[in-house]
Amino acid sequence: MIEVEHLTKNYGLVTAIRDVSFSVAAGQIVGFLGPNGAGKSTAMRILACFMPASSGTARVAGHDVFRESMEVRRRIGYLPESVPLYTDMRVAPYLDFVAEVKGVPRAERRRKVADVMDRCLVTEVQNRLIGKLSKGYRQRVGLAQAIVSDPEVLILDEPTIGLDPKQITEIRSLIKALAGQHTVILSTHILPEVSILCDAVIIINKGAIVAQGPIEALVEQFFPTARVEVEIVGPPPAVRDRIRAIPGVLSVQDQAGTNGDGRYVVEAARGRDVRAEIFQLAAQQRWDLLELKRVGMTLEEVFIRIVAGEEAAAGEAGENPRS
Amino acid sequence: MRIWPIFKKELRLYFTSPVAWVVFTIFLLIGGYFFYSIFAFFTLASMQSAMNPAMGRDLNVTDSVMRPLFSNISVILLLLLPLVTMRLFAEERRSGTIELLLTYPVRDGAVLAGKYLSALALYAIMIGLTVLYPGIVMYFARLEWGPVLTGYLGLLLMGATFIAVGVFASSLTENQIVASITTFGVLLIFWILGWSADYAGGTTGKVLQFLSILEHNESFAKGVLDTKDILYYLNFTVLALFLTLRSLEARRWKG
Ligand SMILES: Nc1ncnc2c1ncn2[C@@H]1O[C@H](COP(=O)(O)OP(=O)(O)OP(=O)(O)O)[C@@H](O)[C@H]1O
Ligand SMILES: [Mg+2]
Numbered sequence: 001m002i003e004v005e006h007l008t009k010n011y012g013l014v015t016a017i018r019d020v021s022f023s024v025a026a027g028q029i030v031g032f033l034g035p036n037g038a039g040k041s042t043a044m045r046i047l048a049c050f051m052p053a054s055s056g057t058a059r060v061a062g063h064d065v066f067r068e069s070m071e072v073r074r075r076i077g078y079l080p081e082s083v084p085l086y087t088d089m090r091v092a093p094y095l096d097f098v099a100e101v102k103g104v105p106r107a108e109r110r111r112k113v114a115d116v117m118d119r120c121l122v123t124e125v126q127n128r129l130i131g132k133l134s135k136g137y138r139q140r141v142g143l144a145q146a147i148v149s150d151p152e153v154l155i156l157d158e159p160t161i162g163l164d165p166k167q168i169t170e171i172r173s174l175i176k177a178l179a180g181q182h183t184v185i186l187s188t189h190i191l192p193e194v195s196i197l198c199d200a201v202i203i204i205n206k207g208a209i210v211a212q213g214p215i216e217a218l219v220e221q222f223f224p225t226a227r228v229e230v231e232i233v234g235p236p237p238a239v240r241d242r243i244r245a246i247p248g249v250l251s252v253q254d255q256a257g258t259n260g261d262g263r264y265v266v267e268a269a270r271g272r273d274v275r276a277e278i279f280q281l282a283a284q285q286r287w288d289l290l291e292l293k294r295v296g297m298t299l300e301e302v303f304i305r306i307v308a309g310e311e312a313a314a315g316e317a318g319e320n321p322r323s
Numbered sequence: 324m325r326i327w328p329i330f331k332k333e334l335r336l337y338f339t340s341p342v343a344w345v346v347f348t349i350f351l352l353i354g355g356y357f358f359y360s361i362f363a364f365f366t367l368a369s370m371q372s373a374m375n376p377a378m379g380r381d382l383n384v385t386d387s388v389m390r391p392l393f394s395n396i397s398v399i400l401l402l403l404l405p406l407v408t409m410r411l412f413a414e415e416r417r418s419g420t421i422e423l424l425l426t427y428p429v430r431d432g433a434v435l436a437g438k439y440l441s442a443l444a445l446y447a448i449m450i451g452l453t454v455l456y457p458g459i460v461m462y463f464a465r466l467e468w469g470p471v472l473t474g475y476l477g478l479l480l481m482g483a484t485f486i487a488v489g490v491f492a493s494s495l496t497e498n499q500i501v502a503s504i505t506t507f508g509v510l511l512i513f514w515i516l517g518w519s520a521d522y523a524g525g526t527t528g529k530v531l532q533f534l535s536i537l538e539h540n541e542s543f544a545k546g547v548l549d550t551k552d553i554l555y556y557l558n559f560t561v562l563a564l565f566l567t568l569r570s571l572e573a574r575r576w577k578g
Contacts, residue, residue, distance in 0.1 A: 011577075048426045051575050073428040084419030088340060089332075100328040101427045145423070 001026040001153060001183040002047065007056035009042050016042040017207040019056070024200075026152075029179045031194035032187035034204040035307055040187040041081050041157055043204070047185070048078040048155050060153055074103065077146030081157040081187075083138055087131030091122055091141055094130060095148055102149035112148060119174060120144040135162040143171065147178070154178065156186040160193060172197055191300045201299070203306055211306050215299055222305050223297040225250060225267040230278055233262050234287035240264070242281055248272035262290075325429045329437025330444075333411070337445050342410070346403055350449055357395040358456045361388055384464040385471065390544040392456060393474045397540060400482055401514060405506035407445060408489025409499040411438045412571075416497035431571045435564060439490050446482045450475065470546030477543025480556035481536065485510055487563035494570045510536065 002024040009016045017039035024030045032040050046053045047060065049069045057064060063071040086094055095113045104112055117123045120140045125133060130141060139162055146154055159175065160168045168190075175197055178184055188194060194201055195215060202212040211218055232239050239262075240252045248268045255263040268274045275292055282289040337343040365387050415421040424434060457471050485506070492505040517535025520528045532538050536559075539552040 045422070050422050050426050051577075070428055070430070073426055076426070078423065078426050080419065080422045082419045082422075084422055086332075086336075086420055087418070088336065097328055097332050098427070101325055101429055103325065103428060 001028075001061060002185065003057075003059045004043070004047070005057050007043065007046060007058055008054050009039075009046060009051075010054045015207055017204070020204070020207075020209055021056075022202050022209060022212055024183055024185055026183050027180050028199045029175065029184040029186070029197050031198035031201040032185060032204065033189075033191070033194060033201055033303060034187075037206075038204045039207040040204060044078075044155050044157050044185070044187065045080075048076060048080075049073050050078075050080075075152045077149065077151040077154045079142050079146045079154075079156045079159055081161075083142040085130045085138060085141060085145070087129070089130055090127055091130060091133075092117065092126040094141070095144055098145040099148045104149050112150070116144045116148045119147070121170060136164060136167050139163055140167075140171070143174070152182060154182055154184045154186075156184065158187055158189070160188065160190065168193075191298070191303055195299050203303060205307050211302075215302075218302050219297045219299070220270070222302045224270050226270055226272055226274075227295050227297070228266045228268065228275055228278070229255065229263070229291065229293050229295055230266060230289070231263045231291035232282055232287050232289055234282075234285065236262065238285075239287065242285065243278060246274055246277045246281070249274055326433045326437045326440065329429070329434055330441050333438050333441035334444055337407075337441065342407070343445060346407060346445075347449060347452065350399055350403055351452060353399050354392075354396055354453055354456070357399075358388075358392055358459075361391050361395070362460070383467075384460055385467045385546075388460055389457060389466075389471055389474055393478060393544045394537075394540070396450070396453065396478060397481060397537070400478075400485060401507070401510055404446065404482060404485040405489050405492075405503040405510070408442050408486050408506060409493055409503035411442065411490055412494040412567075413497050413499045413502045416574075417499075425571075425575065431568055435490070435567055435571070439486065439564065442486045442490065443483060446486060447479065450478050450482065467546070470544060473546050473548055474544040476548075477540045477552075480543075480553065481540050484536065484556045484559045484563070487560040487567075491563045491567040491570065494567045494574070 005021050007020045008018050020043060034040050045051055047058055047065060049065050049072050052066050060072045061075050065072050096109060099109045099113055117126055120143050122140050122144055125137055143159060160171050163171060175184060200214045203210050243249060243252045243266055250267045253265050255265050278292060415424060457466060460466050488509055489506040493502040496502050513534060513536040516531045517538040520532035523531055539555045542549050542552055
């Protein structure tokens with residue numbers, strides 16, 4: 001649905017994104033991740049036909065964003081990062097205006113606007129001035145204007161920023177409900193959100209893509225180990241040595257933030273489940289086993305590892321490395 | 324071309340914000356004052372001429388009231404129209420709404436047309452309100468409608484030009500004040516060009532006279548329709564709108 005090839009954008013002398021390529025299949029929700037200033041918004045603005053790229057191509061639903069801009073624009077809904085809305089308009093007339101500009105036929109307009117206000121939970125503020133709405137409500141109106149014409153592709157730049165926890169859950173379920181018929185590309189800094197919402201992620205750092213693919217695949221790629229957390233009451237040196245002696249165990253460390261009080265992280269080769277062995281060991285040594293659990297790698301760790309790895313590599317090489 | 328929704332939205336915004344009302348009020352106040360003083364002066368003059376028939380021969384309401392009134396109104400326009408147009412693009416840019424507007428499935432040209440026509444419509448309403456003045460004159464004296472109609476056409480064409488310049492200035496900046504001062508400055512320059520035409524003389528004088536915004540408006544109020552004048556305003560307008568389109572496009576590249 002979205003195909004981006006060798007996209008580069010320079011703002012004057014600043015290169016915001018460099019040789020970015022990725023693709024998103026129809027019906028998928030893809031998360032766009034990266035630290036501040038990585039170039040997420042820039043890439044999304046190009047996809048949304050707000051500005052042309054310096055070089056490279058981007059296609060949405062088979063149409064080039066530059067040469068067939070109108071075709072692309074008819075098929076997208078865009079929510080910019082700053083959620084720019086006409087503050088001196090009221091919610092319902094504003095959404096009606098957007099629907100009209102987007103070419104929703106007059107006969108369907110009233111119904112579509114009512115429907116989108118319902119879905120984005122703004123019906124109760126439909127007669128209020130947008131400028132007088134709270135940040136969260138403005139965010140929802142922004143989302144409503146993006147989906148009012150029922151576009152095939154949604155480009156959402158940080159859609160849940162500034163919302164309260166309840167609203168975040170509501171907006172997330174709204175986005176989740178859009179999957180299937182819609183292709184969604186969203187950027188965010190809330191990584192658990194990506195794990196909940198997205199089928200795949202694209203991680204971008206300093207203008208270049210550093211990793212992309214389904215979340216599990218990335219976890220596997222960047223954490224080729226299985227991890228177990230244990231809490232054992234016993235002499236720490238002995239506990240460490242004995243556990244390390246179990247076949248397949250790669251390392252035993254104190255858990256982060258603990259101070260040798262018996263909580264350890266055990267890394268084993270991928271696919272090895274060492275929990276039974278640890279249990280046997282504790283029983284045999286008469287140590288008290290208080291806790292034993294396998295932990296999954298979070299996207300957060302993947303993200304930090306990738307971005308930090310990039311930074312380290314950049315420090316050594318003195319410039320931006322591989323893509 | 325989806326001009327209509329944009330036109331509607333912009334025109335409604337003029338009336339839901341105080342802009343239209345303030346501009347109308349000030350325009351009618353000052354216009355009314357001009358009308359009153361011109362008309363009062365004319366009444367005085369015609370009373371004197373009744374006693375002195377030699378003077379009365381070239382006294383004529385159309386020439387003595389409507390013509391000065393049109394030229395006074397054009398001065399008010401010079402001051403007020405930049406305030407009407409300054410918002411159109413500058414505000415979209417400042418608030419960032421341009422990022423959404425320019426990603427909707429409408430061409431830049433349609434966005435421009437919608438905005439331009441909304442200001443033009445507001446302006447048409449504004450000068451439409453002044454029909455009151457010739458109405459009053461007609462009540463007291465016989466008025467030739469020809470020069471009044473062409474006078475209004477002249478005002479409309481001149482206003483269309485002012486608005487086009489204003490829209491262009493508004494597309495150049497995100498600051499409304501800068502937009503309005505730029506518009507005013509540019510229009511004023513073209514306004515005063517005609518002044519020096521008289522003593523510049525020769526080709527320079529001709530060129531200056533040709534460029535002067537004011538010069539081209541004179542014949543309308545005399546009841547003369549000259550294609551040269553009409554083309555001057557139309558060309559000026561089209562050029563300003565064309566430059567606006569280029570400026571919108573250039574802004575896109577800059578991001
Ligand atoms: N209009 C602009 N003019 C000049 N430079 C810009 C402009 N917009 C962005 N940049 C630069 O381009 C780079 C990428 O910015 P971008 O906004 O795409 O980052 P981002 O990934 O969206 O960051 P954030 O997470 O903070 O939203 C930054 O270095 C930024 O300073
Ligand atoms: Mg951003």
